[in-house]
Amino acid sequence: MTDTTSRFIQLDNWIFEVKSVRAIKVNSYGKPYNAIANLSFNGNSAYIDGLMTREEENFSKEDYQIFMRFCKKFGMKQMQFDRFKNNQFKLETVDLKPIEKEETLKLTLVR
Template sequence: MSEPISEKESETLSRCIKIDDWIFEIKMVRAIRVEEYGQPYSAIANINLNGDNAYVDGLMTNSDAEFVREDFNTIKEYFKRLGVKQVQFDRYKNQQSTAHSHDVSTAHSHDVSTAESKPQPLQLVSVG
């Protein structure tokens, strides 16, 4: 399993990092559902970030694993830690696409428990 790199680094993590005359901004994220990095994953999501909005433009699961509420709550928690307020995504069901929007700042009791609803610092993890 991945280990946190440093508590100090996780406190200062931002979507923008300046190095010399360059600013690196996180605008796109690939998320994978897997117990340990490097192992075969059962789901993948491609996410574009713009300000306090996110758009999930790709979400796929393998044929044996469905995307369930716990998966959505995990992704929602990630968005909350980044300060994302609104998420848009398309859902494909019965060969039809429907657009959905979700307010991340609105926590429902069935979405996130009270203990998890407080923003937590992001942690960098080593992957190799």
């Protein structure tokens, strides 16, 4: 059984589709954040851009895994991002395997 979160929400005769997400790395909303990125969804593919971290903060392997988990939760089959390597940008594409084990997405109301 796969466990994904729907990107579609219907209210009356309107259907809202989640097409982009802003991700911030912070322990408490409203506090200064350590990293930020934008994710855009197109079909079954997610494109990550605008990834910036503070000087003392690196985008870690754990951060990368969290982005992969998030994209899988929304049913994405690919994750794409630009990397700066050898003084040039290179598009990286990662194929994502579906989630096999149920995992509940924790949604928190932030005010």
